Amino acid sequence: MSSSSNNGDDKRGVISNADNRELRERLDKLGGKLGQVRGEPPKTDAPEARGRAMSTAFKMSAEMIAGVVVGGLLGYAIDAGLGSKPLALIIGLLFGAGVGIYNAIRSAKAMQSKL
Structure with a gap:
């Protein structure tokens, strides 16, 4: 009953390194914007x-x-x-x-x- 169209190479749910890096950059950018909206002071030394x-x-x-x-x-x-x-x-x-x-x-x- 299983489909053999992908020959056992089921890559669903796996994120490539490039996609993971892009998502991480977007998340960091969104976190920075969220901090500005909340009025949090920028991180200092x-x-x-x-x-x-x-x-x-x-x-x-x-x-x-x-x-x-x-x-x-x-x-x-x-x-x-x-x-x-x-x-x-x-x-x-x-x-x-x-x-x-x-x-x-x-x-x-x-x-x-x-x-």
């Missing part, structure tokens, strides 16, 4: 981008810590000079935290404007 992000994160955290430390030290010095022990220290810590957060936000905006 991962190690370089990761290094920049780590650098920025350390810079922001250092600015925040420095603000708190400087504010605390100034508050402590004022307390030692005036004798109003915890009041100026608390105010200095709060002021330093605010300045640190402000500097971190300013750095983030500067980084965003570069993109």
Whole structure:
């Protein structure tokens, strides 16, 4: 009942290398267009981008810590000079935290404007 018209050479379902390469190129092109439609950012060099992000994160955290430390030290010095022990220290810590957060936000905006 089997047909012997193809002499046992049934190539149905087999894709040649040229066709496979062409399909792969079309699929890659379609994937790129799909990424653009979705609004995905283009792929960048991962190690370089990761290094920049780590650098920025350390810079922001250092600015925040420095603000708190400087504010605390100034508050402590004022307390030692005036004798109003915890009041100026608390105010200095709060002021330093605010300045640190402000500097971190300013750095983030500067980084965003570069993109």
